[in-house]
Amino acid sequence: MASRAPTSVSVLGILRATSCRPAAALKLQRFYHSYEYTQPPPFQPAESAILSASISHVPSYGFTLNALTLGACDAGYLDVSTNLLPRGVFDLVNYHLVMQRLALKDTVQFPTEGGQGRSSSIGAKIRALTLARLHANRPVIHRWQEALAIMAQPSYVPASLDELAQLADEIWFLAGDKSVDSSWYTKRASLSAVYSATEVFMTQDTSKDFVETEKFLDARLEDAIKVGGFLGAVSGWVDYTGHSALNVLRNKGVRI
Amino acid sequence: MNGQASRILLRRQFLEGGRTRVSRGSERGFSCSVRRYAQQQQPGPGPERKSTQTTHFGFETVAEGVKEQRVGAVFSSVAASYDTMNDLMSLGIHRLWKDHFVRNLNPGRNPLTAPPSSTSTPPAPQGWNILDIAGGTGDIAFRLLDHASTINHDAHTTVTVADINPDMLAEGRKRALSSPYARTSRLSFVEANAESLTTIPSSSIDLYTVAFGIRNFTHKDAALREAYRVLKPGGVFACLEFSKVNSPLFDAVYKRWSFAAIPLIGQLVAGDRDSYQYLVESIERFPSQTEFRDMIKVAGFLVPGKGWEDLTGGIAAIHKGVKPM
Numbered sequence: 262m263a264s265r266a267p268t269s270v271s272v273l274g275i276l277r278a279t280s281c282r283p284a285a286a287l288k289l290q291r292f293y294h295s296y297e298y299t300q301p302p303p304f305q306p307a308e309s310a311i312l313s314a315s316i317s318h319v320p321s322y323g324f325t326l327n328a329l330t331l332g333a334c335d336a337g338y339l340d341v342s343t344n345l346l347p348r349g350v351f352d353l354v355n356y357h358l359v360m361q362r363l364a365l366k367d368t369v370q371f372p373t374e375g376g377q378g379r380s381s382s383i384g385a386k387i388r389a390l391t392l393a394r395l396h397a398n399r400p401v402i403h404r405w406q407e408a409l410a411i412m413a414q415p416s417y418v419p420a421s422l423d424e425l426a427q428l429a430d431e432i433w434f435l436a437g438d439k440s441v442d443s444s445w446y447t448k449r450a451s452l453s454a455v456y457s458a459t460e461v462f463m464t465q466d467t468s469k470d471f472v473e474t475e476k477f478l479d480a481r482l483e484d485a486i487k488v489g490g491f492l493g494a495v496s497g498w499v500d501y502t503g504h505s506a507l508n509v510l511r512n513k514g515v516r517i
Numbered sequence: 518m519n520g521q522a523s524r525i526l527l528r529r530q531f532l533e534g535g536r537t538r539v540s541r542g543s544e545r546g547f548s549c550s551v552r553r554y555a556q557q558q559q560p561g562p563g564p565e566r567k568s569t570q571t572t573h574f575g576f577e578t579v580a581e582g583v584k585e586q587r588v589g590a591v592f593s594s595v596a597a598s599y600d601t602m603n604d605l606m607s608l609g610i611h612r613l614w615k616d617h618f619v620r621n622l623n624p625g626r627n628p629l630t631a632p633p634s635s636t637s638t639p640p641a642p643q644g645w646n647i648l649d650i651a652g653g654t655g656d657i658a659f660r661l662l663d664h665a666s667t668i669n670h671d672a673h674t675t676v677t678v679a680d681i682n683p684d685m686l687a688e689g690r691k692r693a694l695s696s697p698y699a700r701t702s703r704l705s706f707v708e709a710n711a712e713s714l715t716t717i718p719s720s721s722i723d724l725y726t727v728a729f730g731i732r733n734f735t736h737k738d739a740a741l742r743e744a745y746r747v748l749k750p751g752g753v754f755a756c757l758e759f760s761k762v763n764s765p766l767f768d769a770v771y772k773r774w775s776f777a778a779i780p781l782i783g784q785l786v787a788g789d790r791d792s793y794q795y796l797v798e799s800i801e802r803f804p805s806q807t808e809f810r811d812m813i814k815v816a817g818f819l820v821p822g823k824g825w826e827d828l829t830g831g832i833a834a835i836h837k838g839v840k841p842m
Contacts, residue, residue: 326627341753342751344753
């Protein structure tokens with residue numbers, strides 16, 4: 262009898278532990294978009310404090326440790342506190358990328374469907390969103406080549422590509438694309454290529470208000486549509502010819 | 518002449534080894550030699566039974582009070598040959614780990630960033646106040662000071678080397694004489710127990726480093742709490758320590774090396790097998806990366822990213838924690 266009491270307590274403990282689990286799981290980061298739950302903030306409060314203060318030093322100090330150290334001092338931390346960021350300057354670049362990606366949904370607003378006039382096409386929305394994201398680089402554009410160099414360091418390439426893929430996904434999602442076939446992949450891949458090419462072009466663009474960049478983007482988007490149309494035509498031709506050949510062979514008595 | 522003398526010495530050590538092997542008789546296993554030493558120290562199992570709190574010393578379980586003395590004995594014995602042994606055991610890689618550890622911490626106030634913050638707040642200290650725990654031989658301390666002076670051009674950063682073992686501190690003082698910091702106020706040596714740093718005021722340290730030391734502490738959690746106390750808000754706890762190897766294949770090779778070769782090298786070079794046997798056993802007993810990360814979190818620190826960085830496939834790892842504001 263005396264020995265049963267502790268076991269019942271431990272069973273209760275286990276039950277309590279399992280019943281707690283779903284609540285904890287709700288707080289986890291999701292790998293899909295949920296309309297019901299808001300995503301947790303992408304950075305811890307302390308990291309966020311240092312990084313947001315550092316970003317304001319980027320225009321004058323670039324994406325460097327100096328900017329990070331100054332940011333840490335501004336946020337009330339010590340020089341040594343930059344050790345909170347395990348990847349150093351890449352964390353600063355990454356902060357800029359993530360914050361600008363998340364800001365897209367608030368900076369670009371489209372007239373709701375069913376309102377006055379017809380809503381703009383998906384192509385026009387893609388263009389507007391991509392341009393808005395490019396313009397978010399304007400305050401740091403003279404330092405952006407440094408950031409590109411940091412992102413191109415071998416150990417940071419996977420993280421950089423992942424962030425690019427997430428940006429392409431965000432733009433297609435916000436544009437209202439609901440494709441569920443293989444074009445899901447080709448759309449994101451081609452937009453990633455267009456975006457990164459335009460981003461590099463923009464670092465050397467000296468025209469007023471970056472009109473050259475805008476032209477460049479339009480040309481690349483057109484190319485992508487052409488290539489997409491061409492690939493679609495090719496696949497249609499392959500499909501048709503393949504079926505025809507198969508039927509010809511069947512007519513000749515081959516059992517396929 | 519000298520060579521002959523050392524050869525004789527070596528032969529004597531071998532003879533001694535043989536003699537102990539004979540006297541050991543039926544005992545087998547890794548830690549029997551250390552156990553023999555323990556039996557000499559304690560007349561019987563009586564006092565060990567009496568104390569309820571026990572901890573591990575290598576693969577043995579000993580009373581908490583005993584561990585400190587025995588770790589002390591180990592390090593007093595290896596102090597003189599510490600560097601030679603480290604080079605032989607790690608094939609020189611320990612130097613790379615220590616360099617990487619210090620370079621990543623980037624000690625020293627950058628003069629480019631210092632003026633704007635120090636002019637606005639009058640009593641701002643000019644350099645970092647670094648505490649190097651268990652750094653008796655000064656390995657890490659010299660590197661920290663070198664980095665601060667040559668990379669960040671900071672001539673004010675100070676390092677306090679604290680160690681519980683006077684023999685290790687003596688070795689460090691001896692080495693400091695040949696460094697540029699010998700008679701400056703930038704380097705000081707203190708004999709202190711990391712679990713109660715009574716001489717160091719709270720919230721006074723920018724950077725707390727401990728390299729290959731925390732493994733030997735009797736109460737690691739108490740040491741972490743003490744680190745939390747002495748650090749300024751925003752200060753960093755940084756620990757370089759042996760850890761768990763990630764790949765099972767590499768782990769098998771590494772275990773072979775550490776349990777077979779290291780005590781043997783210890784016997785041949787330092788003439789002390791038992792101490793090096795303890796070293797490899799204590800490495801084996803140290804918590805894994807995730808466990809130690811969680812211990813740092815429990816002490817109240819924020820951990821950067823996943824909380825640690827593996828070196829050479831996880832043979833060693835750097836753990837960091839930042840004291841929140």
